[in-house]
Amino acid sequence: MKPDPAEQFEALRRRYAAQISDRVAAIIAAWQQLEQSDWEKSVGIETRQLAHKLAGSAAMFGFADLGAVAREIDIGLKEWLELDQPLNAYKRRHLAQQIALLQRLATESKVTALLPPLTTTQEPVANPPEPATLLSTQEQVPANLPPSASSPTQEAPLHLPSPEPAESLRKTPVIPFAPREQNGRPRAIIVVEDDQAFATNLSEQLRLFNYDVHVIHDLEGLPTLVRAINPAAIIMDIVFPSGDLAGTEAIAAIQRERTEPVPVIYLSQRDDFAARLAAVRSGGHAYFAKPVDAGRLIEALDRLTGAEESTPLRVLIVDDEPEFGQRCAQSLEAAGIYARAITDPRETLEQLQSFQPDLLILDMYMPICSGIELASIIRQQDRYVGMPIVFLSAETNRSRQQSALSLGADDFLAKPIQLEDLVSAISARAVRARYIKRFLIRDSLTGLLNHQAVEEELSREFARAERLHQPLAIAIIDLDHFKRINDSYGHVVGDQVLRSFARLLQQRLRKSDLIGRHGGEEFLVALPNTSLIEARTLIDAIRNSFAALRHYGPTGPFVVTFSAGIAGYPQHRSQIGAMQAADAALYQAKRAGRNRVVVDTGGSEPATVHAATTHQDQSIPATPAPNWRALIISANGIQRRLLRQELAAHGLMYDLIPDVERALTYQAPITPNLIFVDMTQIEGTRIANLMLLREHFAAARIVTIAPAVAEQRAVASVTFGADDYLLIPLATGALPALLNRLSAHERSNP
Numbered sequence: 096m097k098p099d100p101a102e103q104f105e106a107l108r109r110r111y112a113a114q115i116s117d118r119v120a121a122i123i124a125a126w127q128q129l130e131q132s133d134w135e136k137s138v139g140i141e142t143r144q145l146a147h148k149l150a151g152s153a154a155m156f157g158f159a160d161l162g163a164v165a166r167e168i169d170i171g172l173k174e175w176l177e178l179d180q181p182l183n184a185y186k187r188r189h190l191a192q193q194i195a196l197l198q199r200l201a202t203e204s205k206v207t208a209l210l211p212p213l214t215t216t217q218e219p220v221a222n223p224p225e226p227a228t229l230l231s232t233q234e235q236v237p238a239n240l241p242p243s244a245s246s247p248t249q250e251a252p253l254h255l256p257s258p259e260p261a262e263s264l265r266k267t268p269v270i271p272f273a274p275r276e277q278n279g280r281p282r283a284i285i286v287v288e289d290d291q292a293f294a295t296n297l298s299e300q301l302r303l304f305n306y307d308v309h310v311i312h313d314l315e316g317l318p319t320l321v322r323a324i325n326p327a328a329i330i331m332d333i334v335f336p337s338g339d340l341a342g343t344e345a346i347a348a349i350q351r352e353r354t355e356p357v358p359v360i361y362l363s364q365r366d367d368f369a370a371r372l373a374a375v376r377s378g379g380h381a382y383f384a385k386p387v388d389a390g391r392l393i394e395a396l397d398r399l400t401g402a403e404e405s406t407p408l409r410v411l412i413v414d415d416e417p418e419f420g421q422r423c424a425q426s427l428e429a430a431g432i433y434a435r436a437i438t439d440p441r442e443t444l445e446q447l448q449s450f451q452p453d454l455l456i457l458d459m460y461m462p463i464c465s466g467i468e469l470a471s472i473i474r475q476q477d478r479y480v481g482m483p484i485v486f487l488s489a490e491t492n493r494s495r496q497q498s499a500l501s502l503g504a505d506d507f508l509a510k511p512i513q514l515e516d517l518v519s520a521i522s523a524r525a526v527r528a529r530y531i532k533r534f535l536i537r538d539s540l541t542g543l544l545n546h547q548a549v550e551e552e553l554s555r556e557f558a559r560a561e562r563l564h565q566p567l568a569i570a571i572i573d574l575d576h577f578k579r580i581n582d583s584y585g586h587v588v589g590d591q592v593l594r595s596f597a598r599l600l601q602q603r604l605r606k607s608d609l610i611g612r613h614g615g616e617e618f619l620v621a622l623p624n625t626s627l628i629e630a631r632t633l634i635d636a637i638r639n640s641f642a643a644l645r646h647y648g649p650t651g652p653f654v655v656t657f658s659a660g661i662a663g664y665p666q667h668r669s670q671i672g673a674m675q676a677a678d679a680a681l682y683q684a685k686r687a688g689r690n691r692v693v694v695d696t697g698g699s700e701p702a703t704v705h706a707a708t709t710h711q712d713q714s715i716p717a718t719p720a721p722n723w724r725a726l727i728i729s730a731n732g733i734q735r736r737l738l739r740q741e742l743a744a745h746g747l748m749y750d751l752i753p754d755v756e757r758a759l760t761y762q763a764p765i766t767p768n769l770i771f772v773d774m775t776q777i778e779g780t781r782i783a784n785l786m787l788l789r790e791h792f793a794a795a796r797i798v799t800i801a802p803a804v805a806e807q808r809a810v811a812s813v814t815f816g817a818d819d820y821l822l823i824p825l826a827t828g829a830l831p832a833l834l835n836r837l838s839a840h841e842r843s844n845p
Contacts, residue, residue, distance in 0.1 A: 112158075115158070115161070115201055116201065118145070118148075118149050119149070119161075119197055119198060119201040121145050122142065122145045122146055122149065122165070122168070122194070122197065123194060123197075123198060125138065125141050125142040125145055126142055126191075126194050128142075129142050134182070136176065139172055139175065139176055140176060142168075142172060143168075143169055143172040143173065143176060146165045146166075146168040146169045146172070147165075147169045149161070149162065149165040150162050150163075150165035150166035150168075150169050159814065159815065160200055160782065161197070161200050161201060163778070163779060163782060163811075163815070164193055164196050164197045164200060164779070164780070165197060167193045167779045167780070168190060168193050168194065168197070171186060171189065171190045171193070172190070174186075192780070193779075193780070196780060282305075282306055282307060282327040282328075282400050283306075283307045283309065283324050283325075283326050283327055284301065284306050284307070284308055284309070284326050284327055284328045284329065284330060284396070284400075285308075285309050285310075285311065285317070285320060285321065285324075285326045285328075285329045285330070286298055286301070286308055286309070286310045286311075286329075286330045287311055287312075287314065287317055287329065287330070287331045287332060287342065287345075288310070288312065288330075288332045288362070289312050289313065289332065289335055289336065290332075291312055293385075294310050294312065295310070296645075297330070297362075298310050299643070300389040300392075300643075300644060300645065301389075301392075301393075301396075302827065302828070303389075303599065303640040303641075303643065303644055304389075304393050304396075304598060304599060304602045304603075305602040305603060306396065307826050307827045308827070309324065309326070313335070314335060314337065314341060314342070314345045317345055317349065318348070318349055318352070321349055321357065325357075326357060327358070327399075327400040328357065328358040328359070328360060328396055328399050328400050329346070329357055329358070329359045329360070330359075330360050330361075330362060330392075331343075331345075331346055331359055331360070331361055331362070331379075332361075332362055332363055333361055333363040333365055333370055333373070333374065334363060334364065334365060339365075340369075340370070340373045342361065342363075343361075343370075343373040343374055343376070343377040343379070344377070346359050346377045346378060346379065347376070347377040347378065350377065350378040356378050358380045358399035358400065359374075359377070359378060359379045359380055359381075360379070360380060360381040360382070360383065360392070360395055360396065360399070361374045361379050361381070361382045361383070362383050362384075362385055362387055362392075363382075363383075363384065363385060364384070364385050365384075366384040380395075380399055381395045381399065383395075386647055386652070387647075388591055388595070388646060388647045389595060389644055389645060389646070390591050390592070390594050390595030390598060390646070391591065393595070393598045393602075394594070394598065397598070407431055407432060407433045408431075408432045408433065408453050408454070408522065408525040408526065408529065409432070409433045409434075409435075409450060409451065409452040409453050409454075409525075410424075410427055410432055410433070410434045410435075410452055410453065410454050410455075410456060410521060410525060411434075411435055411436075411437070411443075411446055411447065411450055411452040411454075411455050411456070412424055412434060412435065412436040412437070412456045412487075413436075413437055413438075413440055413443055413455070413456065413457050413458060413461070413466075413469065414436065414438065414456070414457075414458040414461075414487070415438050415458060415461040415462060416438075416458075417436070417438050420436030420437070420438065421436050422514075423436065423456070423487075423514070423517060424436040426514040426517060426518055427517075427518060427521065429518075430518045430522065432518070432521070432522065432525070435450055435452075439463065440461055440463050440464050440469045441463060443455075443469060443472075443473070444472070444473075444476075447473070447479060447482070448555075452482075453483070453525040453528050453529045453532070454482075454483045454484075454485065454521060454524055454525040454528055455473070455482055455483065455484045455485070456485050456486075456487050456521070457469055457470060457484060457485070457486055457487070458486075458487060459486055466486055470484050470486075478551075481528070481531065481532060481535065482528075483505045483506075483524050483525070483527075483528040484505055485505060485506045485507070485508060485520075485521065485524065486506070486507045486508065487508045487509075487512070487517075505524065506520070506524065508520060535548075536548035538611075538612040540590055540593060540594065540612075541593055541594055541596075541597035541612050542597060543597050543600075543601075543610050543611050543612045543618070544609065544610065544611035544612070545611065545612060546611065546612070546613055546614055548611065549609060549610075549611025549612075549613065549619050549621075550611075550619075552609050552611075552621075553569070553609060553619070553621050553670060554670055556609060556621050556623055557664060557670040557673070559623070560623065560624075560664045560665075561664065561668075564665075565623065565624045566624060566625060566626050566627075566663060566664060566665065567621065567622070567623055567624070567625070567663050567664040567673075568621070568622040568625045568626065568627055568629070568630030568661055568662075568663040569619070569620070569621050569622075569661065569662055569663050569673050569674065569677050570619070570620040570621075570622070570630060570634050570659050570660070570661045570677065571613065571617065571618075571619055571620075571659065571660050571674075571677045571678055571680075571681045572617065572618040572619075572620065572634070572657050572658070572659045572681075573616060573617045573618075573657060573658055573659075573681060573685070574592070574593075574596065574616040574617075574655055574656075574657045575655065575656045575657055575658055575685075575689040575690060576655075576689075577589065577592075577615070577616035577655075580592060580653075580655065583648070584648035584649060584650075584653075585648075585649075588646070588647075588648045588649075591646065592646050592655055593612075593616065595644065595646065596618070596641060596655075596657070597610075597612070597618075599637065599640065599641055599644070600618065600620065600637065603633075603636075603637050603640070604620065604622075604633075607623055608620065608621065608622050608623065609621035609623075620634070625663075627661060627662075627663055627666070627694050627695075627696075629836075630661050630663070630694075631661060631692055631694050632835065634659050634661060634692050635692045636835075638656070638657060638659065638690070638691075638692060641655065641656070641657060642654060642655075642656045642690065656689060656690035657690070658681060658684035658685050658689045658690060658691060658692075658693075659680075659681060659684060659691075659692045659693070660676075660677045660678060660679065660680025660681030660682070660683065660684055660692075660693050660694075660695065661677060661680060661692065661693070661694045661695065662674075662676035662677040662680060662694075662695035663677075666695070666696070667695075676695040677695060679695065680693040680694060680695040681693070723747050723768060723769045723834065724747075724748050724749070724765050724766070724767045724768055724769065725742055725747055725748070725749035725750070725767055725769045725770075725771060726749065726750050726751075726752060726758065726761075726767035726769070726770050726771070726792075726795075727739070727742075727749055727750070727751050727752070727771045727800075728752050728753075728754065728755055728758045728770065728771065728772040728773060728776060728788075729751075729753070729771070729772070729773035729776075729800060730753040730754060730773070731773055733823070734773060734800055734823050735751060737823055737824060737825055738771060738800065738821075738823070738825075739751070741825050741830050742830070745830060745831065745834075747769075748765070750767065754776060755772065755776050755777070755781075755784040755787065755788060758770075758788070758791075759787060759788075759791050766792075766794075766795075767792065767795055768792075768794055768795045768796065769795060769796050769798065769837070770788060770792055770795050770796070770797045770798065771798050771800050771821065772784075772785075772788065772797060772798070772799060772800065772817075773800050774799045774800060774801040774805065774808060774809055774812060774820075777799065777812060777815075777817070778808060778811075778812060782815055785797070785812070785815055785816050785817060786816065789816055796818045796819070796837050797816070797817050797818050798817065798818060798819050798820060798821050798833065798837075799812040799813070799817045799819075799820040799821070800820075800821055800823060801820055801821075801822055801823065802822070802823055803822045803823065803824065806820075806822060809822065818837065819833055819836060819837060821833055
């Protein structure tokens with residue numbers, strides 16, 4: 096009988112918990128050695144590595160607070176070790192306090208043994224503050240906990256949880272709702288066009304594809320704007336009142352000022368050789384004659400702005416020597432390759448399915464089974480026939496090496512091997528394998544997953560949703576009257592429509608969402624950890640955007656619409672059932688007139704969304720969006736100004752408070768239901784502030800404000816209890832998108 100995944104996770108968590116005392120003791124010992132060595136950098140590197148490992152793994156096993164403090168130590172030492180910024184007395188004292196907090200949290204977790212006493216050079220606290228009450232646990236923090244260096248008042252750290260994942264997985268039907276993250280921030284581009292009507296139309300089309308568009312109508316202000324926002328690309332007309340090639344001359348001047356040229360796409364009524372030559376000489380990267388199809392323009396923009404980010408290569412190592420396997424993995428990861436090492440060959444098939452490597456490294460001789468036998472087992476499964484297998488072994492007999500290659504391996508590398516040679520050899524093979532795999536699983540026209548690949552990925556996502564008890568929404572989308580497009584404009588134009596729609600889906604959905612061409616003009620989208628209500632809001636927004644997109648045929652511009660059916664887990668307990676329900680909902684949308692989204696509601700009358708009205712049944716109640724009243728908690732002047740301007744532009748009332756302490760005592764004329772809080776006031780040792788805000792403003796949504804460069808830390812705040820986050824400076828449409836997400840959450844949790 097296959098082991099219960101929840102029980103396996105619980106066993107791993109208990110094993111990890113048993114190691115916490117040793118991990119924290121090692122950090123404390125390294126810290127003490129660092130102080131005694133008068134801050135020797137080699138000791139600092141060791142201390143940071145220990146903290147970094149704990150920060151990266153603790154949250155995974157339910158010890159998020161411990162990991163957060165370790166991350167504070169990691170970040171503090173990084174400023175000194177990598178950025179070469181000397182640590183003044185204030186920063187050293189702050190680090191010492193984090194070390195003390197780490198020890199205390201580990202002790203209070205009740206999974207650790209007694210740690211060695213902490214000795215530091217910091218002065219004792221003469222008058223410790225009164226103990227604070229933790230609203231989440233109703234336990235008290237010991238009074239001798241050192242105060243935060245960043246605040247004059249004592250802030251209570253969160254106690255470590257003592258989760259029981261196995262039990263919670265069995266008893267909890269659905270994990271609490273977490274807001275969907277966006278698929279990256281919009282990339283800023285500049286459109287320079289003196290025809291205002293054309294510029295407005297073009298900018299609207301580009302914004303549909305998640306681009307932050309800045310439009311100017313003359314050349315005078317272009318250099319200043321380029322310096323101000325450093326755009327990902329410039330879309331430039333050629334002909335201006337100042338000259339028939341004024342656009343190319345302006346770009347040439349800008350490129351001469353820059354150390355790195357900005358990508359430029361020219362759009363012009365001119366299509367002659369002289370104009371194209373001037374565009375190339377000025378540093379232009381692409382040229383389109385007007386009118387231009389939005390899909391073709393987006394393809395060029397994505398290519399030039401690096402929108403199609405490549406994910407790291409993945410390599411699985413199977414070697415019975417754990418130290419060797421880990422060393423190989425570390426070397427590969429240092430080169431940007433995501434590597435995982437295992438010692439038990441019996442785990443290989445499970446790791447192939449969960450880790451999905453691009454390449455497999457096998458030892459030739461292992462106790463349980465040989466590498467040759469393991470390669471044969473792998474090759475007997477159709478899905479792994481194309482998986483590159485490389486033997487890495489001390490075997491020097493050439494005939495045995497050849498025998499291994501003949502049984503399914505792709506190459507043989509002999510131990511000992513220089514790590515640089517290993518990285519070089521594996522990188523080249525993995526890149527080639529991924530390139531070949533892309534042709535096998537991707538639709539050649541749209542670049543999306545093909546029918547077989549998206550079905551296989553969907554089965555994995557469905558199993559994951561069942562295992563984690565998270566919702567999964569499945570949408571089947573069909574372009575309306577597509578045969579008429581092919582018949583009226585030809586298959587070349589029809590293919591461009593399909594490519595444009597695929598681009599729109601890729602731009603508007605997350606990287607974790609599944610997108611595939613299911614066949615012809617039908618597409619399949621799977622949205623992990625997404626409720627049906629959220630999926631309906633999202634797919635309908637894409638429907639509106641696609642309906643506004645202009646395509647060009649031989650007789651002029653035209654528009655296309657689509658219909659969609661949505662179903663999912665846990666409403667349907669099998670993948671086949673969910674797919675059939677989504678297909679039935681799509682049929683309902685077609686029968687009801689097309690250009691609409693229909694949601695399966697588990698046997699009730701499906702809920703329909705189209706351009707003008709929304710029909711809902713009792714399964715999905717129609718709760719109106721809340722009237723937001725905001726409270727901004729920030730002492731950062733730039734944050735406050737930008738957020739005030741954006742809130743005022745959308746007609747929202749707001750109050751301003753500099754810190755959490757005053758917010759908790761502030762008597763607002765109207766109780767706020769939307770809290771914007773500076774990330775620095777709720778992270779690290781101040782994380783308890785988040786719980787205090789949650790308790791005080793029980794009916795409010797809490798949004799973290801963070802600079803764009805700190806997005807990962809903002810995402811982490813959501814795991815600690817924030818509802819969402821907002822990045823500063825604000826991208827175009829960021830606030831409305833946030834309010835839509837929060838409103839959808841309000842409707843799903845009335």
